[in-house]
Amino acid sequence: MVKDLREKKERENSSKGEKKFLVGLVWNCAVELKFLLTALLLVCSLLTLVQFFPARLSFSASAVRLCLPSTPSTPSTATAKNSSSSSSSTPAPPSPKLDQVLHNGVIKRSFNPYGSAAYNFILMSAYRGGANTFAIMGLSSKPLQAFGRPTYKCDYEASHPNTTAATATTTGLKILPDWGYGRVYTVVVVNCTFPTPVGIDGSGGRLILHASTNGGGDRDLNLTDTIEALIEPPNAFNLSQFTAPPKYEYLYCGSSLYGNLSPQRVREWMAYHVRLLGKRSHFVIHDAGGVHPEVMEVLRPWMELGYVSLHDIRDQERFDGYYHNQFLIVNDCLHRYRFSAKWMFFFDVDEYIYVPGKRSLRSVMDSLKDYSQFTVDQMPMSSKLCLTEDYGKTPKKWGFEKLVYRDVKRGIRRDRKYAVRPRNVFATGVHMSQNLQGKTTHKTERLIKYFHYHGTIAERREPCRKLLNTTETTMEGTPYVLDTTMRAVAPFVKRFEMNTIGHRLRTTRQ
Numbered sequence: 001m002v003k004d005l006r007e008k009k010e011r012e013n014s015s016k017g018e019k020k021f022l023v024g025l026v027w028n029c030a031v032e033l034k035f036l037l038t039a040l041l042l043v044c045s046l047l048t049l050v051q052f053f054p055a056r057l058s059f060s061a062s063a064v065r066l067c068l069p070s071t072p073s074t075p076s077t078a079t080a081k082n083s084s085s086s087s088s089s090t091p092a093p094p095s096p097k098l099d100q101v102l103h104n105g106v107i108k109r110s111f112n113p114y115g116s117a118a119y120n121f122i123l124m125s126a127y128r129g130g131a132n133t134f135a136i137m138g139l140s141s142k143p144l145q146a147f148g149r150p151t152y153k154c155d156y157e158a159s160h161p162n163t164t165a166a167t168a169t170t171t172g173l174k175i176l177p178d179w180g181y182g183r184v185y186t187v188v189v190v191n192c193t194f195p196t197p198v199g200i201d202g203s204g205g206r207l208i209l210h211a212s213t214n215g216g217g218d219r220d221l222n223l224t225d226t227i228e229a230l231i232e233p234p235n236a237f238n239l240s241q242f243t244a245p246p247k248y249e250y251l252y253c254g255s256s257l258y259g260n261l262s263p264q265r266v267r268e269w270m271a272y273h274v275r276l277l278g279k280r281s282h283f284v285i286h287d288a289g290g291v292h293p294e295v296m297e298v299l300r301p302w303m304e305l306g307y308v309s310l311h312d313i314r315d316q317e318r319f320d321g322y323y324h325n326q327f328l329i330v331n332d333c334l335h336r337y338r339f340s341a342k343w344m345f346f347f348d349v350d351e352y353i354y355v356p357g358k359r360s361l362r363s364v365m366d367s368l369k370d371y372s373q374f375t376v377d378q379m380p381m382s383s384k385l386c387l388t389e390d391y392g393k394t395p396k397k398w399g400f401e402k403l404v405y406r407d408v409k410r411g412i413r414r415d416r417k418y419a420v421r422p423r424n425v426f427a428t429g430v431h432m433s434q435n436l437q438g439k440t441t442h443k444t445e446r447l448i449k450y451f452h453y454h455g456t457i458a459e460r461r462e463p464c465r466k467l468l469n470t471t472e473t474t475m476e477g478t479p480y481v482l483d484t485t486m487r488a489v490a491p492f493v494k495r496f497e498m499n500t501i502g503h504r505l506r507t508t509r510q
Contacts, residue, residue, distance in 0.1 A: 117141070118143070118184055121140050122139040123136070123229060127230075127335040127336060131198075133194070134207055136172070136207075136229050137331050139325065142182040148213060149214045149216060150174070150211065152209060153171060153212070154172045154192035156198040157206050159203050168194045168196070172190040174190055177189060177433075178327035178429065183320045183321055187328045189331055189435075192207065192209075203234060204233050206229075207232075209227045211225045211227060246339060247280075247340050249281060250278070250282075250341065250365075252277070255323070256286050256288035256290075256326045257286060257287055258289045259289070259290050263298045266299070269457075270302055271497035274500070276353060277345075277361065284308075284309050285299065285311070287311065288317065288324040305500070313325075316329075326430060334425060334427070334428045338423060343365060345419045350453050351452050353376065371441050373420045373432065374440065374444050375416040375440070375444065376416055376418060380414065380454065381452060384465035385465070390464070402463075462510060
């Protein structure tokens with residue numbers, strides 16, 4: 001009992017000691033606590049007031065930086081790259097001009113420009129075309145090209161200043177290949193041909209393009225943008241690449257693919273044309289948004305076999321040109337693969353090249369060897385009319401197998417597609433080239449043609465809308481006749497696909 005009382009008294013004394021310690025600590029730190037409490041009160045008050053500030057009053061990182069002392073810093077990679085590719089930046093705008101009353105009482109009005117409506121030049125690519133010639137592909141403001149007089153100058157700067165003629169200069173020849181179809185932007189191909197060979201000693205160098213507006217857009221200004229178009233590392237030049245036999249017999253340059261494309265139609269088109277063009281062929285596909293995952297699965301087997309190169313060109317959508325800038329894309333393809341193919345074809349993925357009779361494609365091409373270009377006549381096919389005998393079986397049949405009615409309406413100018421010998425071409429178009437050396441022929445109806453299934457490539461459902469049991473019909477004022485030319489080829493194409501890539505694509509959807 002005494003022991004319990006003693007322990008209780010000790011606990012009370014200990015508790016009183018702790019309280020005295022805390023009171024002493026607070027008393028000794030009273031000044032610091034006052035500052036801390038005052039600071040907390042001030043912060044809470046500011047946070048409360050900020051909620052009532054107007055919405056347009058905000059604090060940003062850039063505003064905070066303005067309050068800090070400036071310190072030198074290393075430029076970023078993007079800034080350094082930009083400064084190296086363009087030595088002239090947009091000049092600071094002059095002070096605004098004001099209206100004036102002249103001494104004769106006339107009021108002289110003022111006009112003050114701000115901003116920029118379109119770029120002077122948008123570089124896509126540049127390629128060497130020989131010992132002394134290059135081609136530069138890009139976009140430019142269409143009003144500038146249509147109503148102004150822009151000029152181009154080309155420099156080739158050797159990597160080693162001690163090299164003889166370290167810098168060569170020539171006037172750039174401007175080619176506008178899109179027939180005036182441009183929108184905000186039009187396509188420009190600049191040919192830079194120097195009087196003597198440049199960069200052939202293996203030292204490397206760079207091609208510089210000077211693009212000048214010459215008063216286009218503003219007669220008081222002549223803005224010149226200096227653009228690093230091409231960098232050649234040491235030992236990059238190889239003369240044999242321009243003289244050696246080409247790697248491919250035939251190369252397909254495709255236009256921009258966009259939209260919700262049908263994987264099954266792409267599958268059929270690929271199998272058909274790989275079989276037609278043969279083992280020494282190659283297909284360059286340009287994805288402007290149309291190669292979605294299902295289409296990619298169709299292309300993948302052919303990519304793995306080396307038949308297809310896929311280029312992602314979706315970034316060109318930033319610049320408003322004609323049909324996803326297809327003129328720019330085909331010109332890039334022309335010059336990129338100019339020395340890689342004997343013949344280069346230009347047509348779309350809803351069009352099928354066909355050689356009639358018992359001729360082979362090789363024999364047809366050999367008969368046209370004296371020409372630099374030939375065009376191909378169109379056989380327009382219905383995208384809706386099929387045969388009654390295919391009732392219940394149309395989902396299993398391929399598009400060019402079941403769409404068997406050909407449009408025979410007369411008096412209509414049909415678009416033609418074409419093929420060129422790329423080494424003889426300086427710039428190209430969608431339906432033919434107007435910038436080449438050598439002869440062109442259009443008389444090829446008995447040699448080669450193409451069947452056009454317009455609109456089917458973007459149709460994700462069964463195309464057959466009406467089944468017929470007749471050899472002739474008229475739909476919506478257009479006469480059609482039965483044409484089973486392509487239908488007869490379908491079994492051979494299907495067998496070729498199976499023998500080449502197996503059954504990988506048999507579950508492909510429309």
